[in-house]
Amino acid sequence: MKMISYNKEVKLRKEVDVIVCGGGPAGIGAAIASARQGMDVALIESRPFLGGNITASYVESCNYFLWQGPFELTGIYKELEEEYRREFGNSDDIRTDFSPHRFSSEYLKIFLDKKIEEEGIWLRLHTRVVDVIRDNKAVKGVIINSKSGFEAILGKVVIDCTGDGDVAAEAGVPFEQGRESDGLTQPGTVNFRVAGIDTERVKKILDEKGIDYFYDIYNQKVAEGIIDMGYKRKNFPMGRLTAGGQISYINFCNVYKIDPTDADDLSRAEQLARKRVLKFFTFLKEYLPGFEKAELASIAPTIGFRDSRRIKGEYRLTAEDIDKERIFEDTIAIYPRFYDMLSPTGTWDDLVYIVDLDKEYGIPYRCLLPVGIEQLLVAGRCISTDHLAESSIRAISACMATGQAAGTAAAIAISENTSVKNINVRKLQQALREAGVRL
Template identity: 35%
Template sequence: MNSAIKADVVVVGGGPAGITAAIAAGRLGAQTVLVERYGFVGGMSTAALVYPWMTFHTDSGEQVIKGIAQEIVDRLQANGGSPGHLRDTVGFVHTLTPYHPEIYQVVATDMLREAGVKLLLHSFVDEVMVSDGVIEHVVVTNKSGRTPIKGRIFVDCSGDADVAKLSGAETLQGREGDNRSQPMTMKFRMRGVDLHKVKAYMISHPEEFYSKTPFAELPDLPLTGVSGFYSQWKRAEVPINRDQVLFFAGPADDEVLINCTRVQGLDATNAEDLTLAEQEGRKQVLLMSEFLKRDVPGFERASISAVAPQIGIRESRRIKGYYQLSKEDVVEGRKFSDVIARSGYPIDIHDPSGKGVTASFIAGDGAYDIPYGCLLSANVPNLLAAGRCISTSHEALATTRLTPSCMATGQAAGTAAALAAAAGVKPQALDILQLQEQLKKDGVVL
């Protein structure tokens, strides 16, 4: 065992939530370590090609996610890595945010370095040491061997609640009743796509596309996303359990990201299941690309340009927290006194066993609050969660899992961890008004 690394705040998982958590903690003066298993940061946004980011806004166009998340978008724009927030031509949400994943990796690591964060790549947490119910340190395995990292506060941004599970924290998985999770998707890019031809077909065949597609605005909008081609999909009988074609334009002018493969009935926290999912996902990529080239207008000269390094995971484990966000909280647009983030993304459940997607939209002002209690482990007092593994129901997870929401909960968790470490208290004892004031000072919309 190598000598221990010491920190105030230890963040595990370098995805969007982990990046914002570590930046937030580092900027407040906390000695912060970020542990990431890949050789790059970005999580599902880079390792799984999850694209674009959806959404920073409500359905009416009010921006409810800002703070570090918006800083990242601003830095991407300044570096040619994003056009910023654009109208969603699928029509599911008001805006989406295209970005270049390779530029995002560099922007994020620059921001981490500027915040004084110690970044450990190629490092996997495989043990969590607990004493009297409190985490003392995590153990990472990497090319240097095994190294303990001691901390005061730990933030689980692994997506799969790995730290929580290893620490003995209570966790949940999947939907109530059968524990089934939303399907996994192997995403891939194609180049050589004629998006002008795609748009022309959409305008002349509106019945073939999602009912909320903004057809009246389409001639004047850049094409950002497409959901439909219903008859082509039905005739082709591709052996993938879904009911339509979904893809998003960019980053290049002739490039799209295909979100169509669907791997169901497997557990993303089980190594054998995950192995099967990777293999099945890559087979489906080839099936989808052949279908698109053969049957979909605009794809005649297209070819695969990239396949994600790993399959995309929508849902796995999540913590049991002080509060569990529910479907009713989301669709009723509920407000909480301990709000630490807001979101305008609707519930979007890809059926764990069927073909469809179930959507539930947000009432009122089009946004709901995420309370601080969703970030707090119910039984491990120095553990916070952010991103995909916060405390929610299966239904509510189908909105909080989206990247901008993950960025927002990450900033909140990192801020809370730094403030708690500085005050010498556990996160549960932190003054919520102090946390909220700091978040607002740092540009968060509450």
């Protein structure tokens, strides 16, 4: 591709201690953790609301796999979920066959606005981080772009919680993407919401026959040749069912072989996914009992991705580490062994779904430390792992846990006037324990 260069002076908008890029689960954990350690924090989010995939892609049922297991969530995730529950209860959901770890994406937006304000965090929505300011090997700040134009924010530590590792990639840190054999990621998914459901009827079916009843109808119609989505998927998880006749999301419409970091691919994927939403919605309306009067209430604001860049860090967590239940000296989060890898090709051949809640592994701090650069941390689904291990650490509460660790580490480094790579990890672990994290 032909390249051109340009030079620009930008306004200095703010100087803070910690800059958190991205306000999804990881960014929320990072920003709150840093603020609670007395740091002046700027949180930059490209969308008009916080929550990442939960709110932008209707991924409302966080950690569904933990539902019936003994694993206990701790730290900021646990606290936020409990606080949310006290305020919004079951989010109008009347399902009894569904994970308790669920939110309404709409109530959550409001909840997170309030939370971030209470924690004294400076929040900029509608603003994309587009570049980093470097002084030799150390990151000194970021360049942001919004309706206000290009601006700079300076900080002592930058935490990349963009999901896609945008900031680390922009800073020139090497990364991997997709599976090791061919670079393919899991599919992108566009969730959609339906209204006009016969709530009583659908609830009765869910209570008495379970959600498999609906899946069986779909699989039967596939076998009869009545519907062909162009890819193989047996189930279509459904979100909250409300007395008002809404199903808050249906997770089924996938697009394959998309590069989540390529805007041309993304444009094509959104358009193709919307066609699939219409096709699948029309099928549901025609064939599922209780859906006869359904209407397509909304399509999620954006296609959601489960994986993209994985930033090269001081340590690369592998599936073998998870299988062998390795706990590292610099463990900053404990998680149960679980993999949820949707087929990158839309076939039955390459999906992995294992939930083994009796086994636990540690996520090392070194996975949050990108190689070859100072004062930059990564958290969330873009930390340093292999492809299969990413399908475990991408769970929402795990992303918030790595965010909490990164935010705490940044504060320790700043307080002790040292680099994030040189902090005393025992101190970090102690601070996390004091904040309620089980290690």
